[in-house]
């Protein structure tokens with residue numbers, strides 16, 4: 001059975017597009033069953049529609065609290081039985097109820113080398129700290145914001161003349177390579193979350209996850 005993805009977005013959807021392209025290029029053996037946005041009218045919804053993927057919008061402002069919103073999304077998700085729920089620029093914190101329901105099949109991409117810089121403004125914070133390395137991380141989601149077990153990181157070097165814009169562009173390019181790779185591991189049933197941490201090919205990964213680019 002083809003691995004079924006559901007992708008949650010809030011905006012541009014360039015990671016969503018990278019996943020769509022990887023599927024079209026046969027680098028990723030999966031199907032996107034549903035794209036959900038918490039914001040109407042965002043470009044990511046157009047990208048999904050252009051690829052013929054069903055979309056749904058759940059406006060968080062229409063719900064009295066976080067968990068009620070999450071339960072509405074979960075009803076739509078469960079109707080398509082996703083094997084992996086992919087957070088791709090989804091800018092809402094999920095309730096413990098939602099995290100528990102999709103435990104082990106809920107992944108997020110974050111634009112920093114976690115555990116450095118959870119939260120926002122990661123590129124500027126890396127520049128301000130004078131970091132020589134920056135990048136992105138993909139992790140299983142738990143109740144700690146951007147703090148779940150790390151699956152993979154893509155590292156890039158920071159140049160002396162980098163700005164927030166140039167850095168964010170290179171990190172995004174890395175994101176677009178990394179997400180399809182990790183999702184292919186899921187599609188091949190090689191990647192799972194155990195009580196002790198992340199398991200890839202029957203072996204535990206180190207706390208940084210698998211490092212890219214591979215040397």
Ligand code: GRF
Nearest residue numbers: 012013014015089109110111
């Ligand atoms: C990415 O940089 C991702 O790391 C962060 O939000 C951004 C989403 O970009 N969580 P896009 O919508 O995929 O273009």
